[in-house]
Amino acid sequence: MARTVNEKEYAEKRNEILDVAQRFVYTRGYEEMSIQDILDELKISKGAFYHYFDSKQDLLEAIIDRIRDDMARILTPIVHDPQLSALEKLQRFFTALSYFKTERKTFLIALLHVWYKDENAIVRQKVRVDGNKLITPLLTHIIHQGIQEGVFTTPFPDYAGEIVLSMSQGLGETLGDVILFAHEPEEQALLHIESVTAAYSDAIERVLGVPKNALTIVYTDVLKDWYVSAQKDFSHTI
The missing domain is CATH 1.10.10.60 (Homeodomain-like)
Structure with a gap:
């Protein structure tokens, strides 16, 4: 039985x-x-x-899935709040993502040390695909609202969310590389972080057709704190 x-x-x-x-x-x-x-x-x-x-790798994927589900619980109410304009929703969306990651900074820094190893290529791709399925529809919803309100101007609203997310992921990967593997003095690394953030933010604003500095994709003071924390963490491992 x-x-x-x-x-x-x-x-x-x-x-x-x-x-x-x-x-x-x-x-x-x-x-x-x-x-x-x-x-x-x-x-x-x-x-x-x-x-x-099934394995330690399976356990890691489950932890990441749990974090993704927690993220959905935070982001979904923002997207569907009838009191917020599209620009307010998008700013709160990015701000919520930033705070969400900061609250889990210790875990994420620890994760980044192994995340880009070759043996994690499959799980990286899985997490990216699953994350896209969650976040792209939320961004697309905001963008369609923004077009109706006249604050976003893009000829491809059904794809703009996917493009914005791809750029955000590119920003995250580039910053992760600078924060973890910087081979430059701290002052230069922090300037590098500011420049990278400004470049990606400008690109995202151009895709959406909003004025320059209309959005803060990620706060540079938060990123500087990540850099300092990551360097301390690295110094304890050598």
């Missing part, structure tokens, strides 16, 4: 494993964390762990 799975208990135990794994990534780093660490902390068997996750 097939064993019945209690969905509530299954979800609770899976989340318990994710909670511990995410804490270990924060405190030890993804590479340093082992499955055995999780087994010891929760006092569960290896078989119990593999009932919920």
Whole structure:
């Protein structure tokens, strides 16, 4: 007779494993964390762990999926708020993304150290595709509203959201490279961060047809704080 799975208990135990794994990534780093660490902390068997996750890589994907779902809960109400103009929605959208990432800065810095390794190429692509499915429709909704309000001017509203997201991802990848792997003095690295941010922000504003400096895609003081934190984190690992 097939064993019945209690969905509530299954979800609770899976989340318990994710909670511990995410804490270990924060405190030890993804590479340093082992499955055995999780087994010891929760006092569960290896078989119990593999009932919920196929591998350490699968566990990482689940943590990222959880973060994406949390992001959706924050962004969706902004997009569908009837009291906000399109420009207000888009600014709050970018601001919410920035704060969301900052609240998880320790985890994300730890993640970035392994994120661009060759062995993570498949999961990177999966996360990007899944993220696009979540965020592109939200941006497209805002852009259509902006065109109706006369604040956005783009001949391709159905694709503008995808383009804006692609540019935002490009900005994130470039900044991640500067923040983590800067081979230049701090003052020069911070100027580099400002220049990259300004260039991508200008490109996004041009796609949407809004005036220069109408949007703040990401706050440079926040990025500088990320840079300082990443350098401290790196110095502790060498």
